[in-house]
Amino acid sequence: MAGFEQDKPSGSQAVLDNIHSRKSVRSFTEEPVTPGQVEILLKAAMSAPSGKNQQPWRFVVVREQATRDKLAVGFNKMIAKAPVAIVVCGETKDKTGADNKNWTADCAAATENLLLAAEALGLGAVWTACYPYDERMNPAIEALGLPGDIKPYCIVPIGHPAGNDKPKDKWKPEYIHHEKW
Amino acid sequence: MAGFEQDKPSGSQAVLDNIHSRKSVRSFTEEPVTPGQVEILLKAAMSAPSGKNQQPWRFVVVREQATRDKLAVGFNKMIAKAPVAIVVCGETKDKTGADNKNWTADCAAATENLLLAAEALGLGAVWTACYPYDERMNPAIEALGLPGDIKPYCIVPIGHPAGNDKPKDKWKPEYIHHEKW
Numbered sequence: 001m002a003g004f005e006q007d008k009p010s011g012s013q014a015v016l017d018n019i020h021s022r023k024s025v026r027s028f029t030e031e032p033v034t035p036g037q038v039e040i041l042l043k044a045a046m047s048a049p050s051g052k053n054q055q056p057w058r059f060v061v062v063r064e065q066a067t068r069d070k071l072a073v074g075f076n077k078m079i080a081k082a083p084v085a086i087v088v089c090g091e092t093k094d095k096t097g098a099d100n101k102n103w104t105a106d107c108a109a110a111t112e113n114l115l116l117a118a119e120a121l122g123l124g125a126v127w128t129a130c131y132p133y134d135e136r137m138n139p140a141i142e143a144l145g146l147p148g149d150i151k152p153y154c155i156v157p158i159g160h161p162a163g164n165d166k167p168k169d170k171w172k173p174e175y176i177h178h179e180k181w
Numbered sequence: 182m183a184g185f186e187q188d189k190p191s192g193s194q195a196v197l198d199n200i201h202s203r204k205s206v207r208s209f210t211e212e213p214v215t216p217g218q219v220e221i222l223l224k225a226a227m228s229a230p231s232g233k234n235q236q237p238w239r240f241v242v243v244r245e246q247a248t249r250d251k252l253a254v255g256f257n258k259m260i261a262k263a264p265v266a267i268v269v270c271g272e273t274k275d276k277t278g279a280d281n282k283n284w285t286a287d288c289a290a291a292t293e294n295l296l297l298a299a300e301a302l303g304l305g306a307v308w309t310a311c312y313p314y315d316e317r318m319n320p321a322i323e324a325l326g327l328p329g330d331i332k333p334y335c336i337v338p339i340g341h342p343a344g345n346d347k348p349k350d351k352w353k354p355e356y357i358h359h360e361k362w
Contacts, residue, residue, distance in 0.1 A: 014192035015199045015301035019225045019294050044200045046351045048293065049308050055351055060358045067360060101313055105335075108289030109308075112229065113200050116297070120196035127230050127290075132282055145362045154286075170227045170236055177241045179248060181326045 018120050023167040025124025026078045028159030033084045037121055041086065041158070044117035048109035051102030054094055057110045060087040060144050070143035071155055073136060076128035082157030086114065087140060090131075093149045104131060107153040114156060124161030129154050199301050204348040206305025207259045209340030214265045218302055222267065222339070225298035229290035232283030235275055238291045241268040241325050251324035252336055254317060257309035263338030267295065268321060271312075274330045285312060288334040295337060305342030310335050 042059055050056070062068055062085045071087070072080035079085045088111050090103035111127055118125040130136045130152040140152035223240055231237070243249055243266045252268070253261040260266045269292050271284035292308055299306040311317045311333040321333035 011195035012301035014195040018196045020228050042357055043352055047201050051310055058356050062360055064360055105289050108286050109293040112290040112293040120193040129232055171224055175239050176223055179243055179245055
């Protein structure tokens with residue numbers, strides 16, 4: 001890393017530290033998440049890159065216990081215990097009615113932005129996949145009344161971390177190839 | 182946003198600013214990208230969330246002009262002009278040999294981390310999709326010699342921004358629903 005420090009912009013270490021400290025948080029305190037915090041998270045999500053700038057992401061913010069109970073179908077039971085869950089959905093058609101082949105990529109990038117912003121705010125969150133599993137998408141479609149072209153991509157329960165969850169070290173230099181496989 | 186400022190952790194504004202200042206950079210100066218910078222980007226990428234912690238992401242770092250020329254198949258011609266391109270690939274099978282249905286989501290999250298880390302370092306980058314387009318995946322498979330289970334997800338050319346590219350304001354409150362669609 002010689003030669004690197006001198007052109008590292010101010011603030012970059014905070015960004016990198018936040019990326020590395022983000023973790024999947026599955027248990028939460030009773031402390032609420034404010035509407036202002038949710039707005040910050042959604043602004044971050046909507047700043048993601050988007051293929052052909054189609055911005056297919058849509059969001060349903062769910063606070064009601066009865067609805068969160070319907071979304072918590074088993075593997076994602078922490079949705080029932082978080083103060084708020086954001087359902088990241090995708091408009092699967094483009095403006096001409098054709099399939100938008102980038103909708104999952106764009107929704108994934110938006111979700112990662114949302115998770116990183118949550119970490120930055122001291123909140124905890126976890127990506128629970130809906131797509132491409134019918135048995136996970138269907139309960140969300142029904143609970144939220146999603147229109148036909150809108151698919152639930154994932155559900156992110158959010159709250160204040162109870163403190164049990166830690167980031168994982170996933171660094172594996174053997175996953176890096178140079179020039180060719 | 183009342184009640185928010187007092188519990189905003191130090192460094193959070195730098196994180197949010199970086200998310201909002203990330204942009205798709207398609208033109209680059211001649212200045213090289215160092216191996217240390219590439220390592221920082223890949224460490225960020227490998228810190229992404231991963232379904233069942235399978236970490237299906239793999240990376241090919243391409244600097245050679247001849248290989249970048251082969252990867253630049255048209256829409257992504259800036260790959261030929263960037264000092265380095267990182268091809269984000271996915272192991273599409275899990276350890277049992279079954280399809281890993283989360284590989285695209287994990288590769289997308291890793292790519293977004295990589296793009297955000299590039300922005301933090303003052304570098305410029307752009308996500309150019311390969312998956313799910315056969316006509317984009319096949320040239321990368323051939324140029325890099327990817328094994329059968331490994332698919333190229335996207336290619337990210339990286340360099341120092343020439344300064345032409347600006348972030349877009351994509352904030353659309355109308356994309357947010359509350360409790361139900």
